[in-house]
Amino acid sequence: MRFKGLDLNLLVVFDALMETHSVTRAAERIGLTQPATSAALRRIREYFGDDIVVSVGKRMHPTPFAEALHPQIQQTLRGIERAIATPTTFDPATSTRRFRIIGSDYIMVAVLVPLIERFARIAPGVRVEIILPNEHSIAELEAARADLLVTPEAFLSAWHPSEILFAEEQVVVGWAENPVFAQGITEEDFYAAGHVTVQFGADRTPAFADSTLSRMGRDRQVEVTVGSFASAPWFIEGTARLAVLHERLVRQIARRFNLAWAPMPFAFPRMNEMIQFHEARAGDPGLVWLREQMRDVAAQSG
Structure with missing residues (x-):
């Protein structure tokens, strides 16, 4: 498919090149041969009139133009990924979905340990990956590399919805x-x-x-x-x-x-501990269920 003369498949190649800084690793990531990826890079360069990546020693480094363009392309691709990956139904008893939650070790102890104990009974196939918070947490949520961010109210992003998990002394x-x-x-x-x-x-x-x-x-x-x-x-x-x-x-x-x-x-x-999620995934049945489970566990452990 083309949009204003650009093969939209090239955007996937562009993103992989920017993430890996290597034609070989980009090819492996997206399932193309190295010659096909090199050919795609040539087409990207021709369309934008920019080198995109240049070789310095053994690594390829993005040009200033490519670095400025990448966040916009990445956000577009992640939005598409969220749109097509969001299931219309969710059955916890049979689901094998993996949820990625950003939360401190305090949240692990207070909520996530009893939550996962509950999952062993009601959602045995569901998996949870826990990521410690850092300065990139909001960006991880924005790029769909995390499903939920659990954080005090003062550290929320202004751009996405949130709801209270519990209040804490x-x-x-x-x-x-x-x-x-x-x-x-x-x-x-x-x-x-x-x-x-x-x-x-x-x-x-x-x-x-x-x-x-x-x-x-x-x-x-x-x-x-x-x-x-x-x-x-x-x-x-x-x-x-x-x-x-x-x-x-x-x-x-x-x-x-x-x-x-x-x-x-x-x-x-008192501290208001909040759950934040991407606006585009507010209606995701799996995340709605996950948030309900977390609130229920938090209420029982209070």
């Missing part, structure tokens, strides 16, 4: 033998202690509690910063350090570590 966590818990932790105790904080990805995005505390204007003594919630207890147990973590997570990790927790010693907002 934040609590102060420390070693069970720390005397501040026996006597009742105060605001002064909180700020006098050393703290463990959590940040995600290469951009070092702080967790909800830590970003909220930083906006409150009073400095803490941050002694350790970790890249996941599951890492925090290792730097708390046996020390005087504190951390502010999600109550659901703390209830689980306290079974494995000698920890105590208490309410925040000053007013602190």
Whole structure:
């Protein structure tokens, strides 16, 4: 099929070349021979009047024109892929569908572990791939490389629909033998202690509690910063350090570590944990079912 003189199949070749930076690997990805892929590249170059990719050493590098064009082509192709891949019905008892969910290790413990235990009974063929959040999470959702993004409300994309999964309290966590818990932790105790904080990805995005505390204007003594919630207890147990973590997570990790927790010693907002999905897939029966299951599991674990 041609659109304004362009064979639309060439867009698939273009995308593969931009992703792999190699004619050989692009050919393998799309199931063409290397000569056929090279011929397609020549046609792409002729149509756009640009080299598209150029050889530098042993690798091919995109031209500035190709880099600017690629996101638009990629978004178009992913939109088509979503449109033709979305099933009209979904039967969890027989489905072998794989869902990709972006969520922190906290979400794994609070929702996804019991969710997958449930799937073993009601949807044994369904598979779940869990991806830790990073600075590319929104782009992964946008490009249909993820089905759902589970994140606090403050980190949602403005362009796609979302719905609340649950609301969560934040609590102060420390070693069970720390005397501040026996006597009742105060605001002064909180700020006098050393703290463990959590940040995600290469951009070092702080967790909800830590970003909220930083906006409150009073400095803490941050002694350790970790890249996941599951890492925090290792730097708390046996020390005087504190951390502010999600109550659901703390209830689980306290079974494995000698920890105590208490309410925040000053007013602190609850966190709205949200599910976000691509607007084009809002009616996907499988994703509608998945979101319903996640909300039900979250309600039971609250």
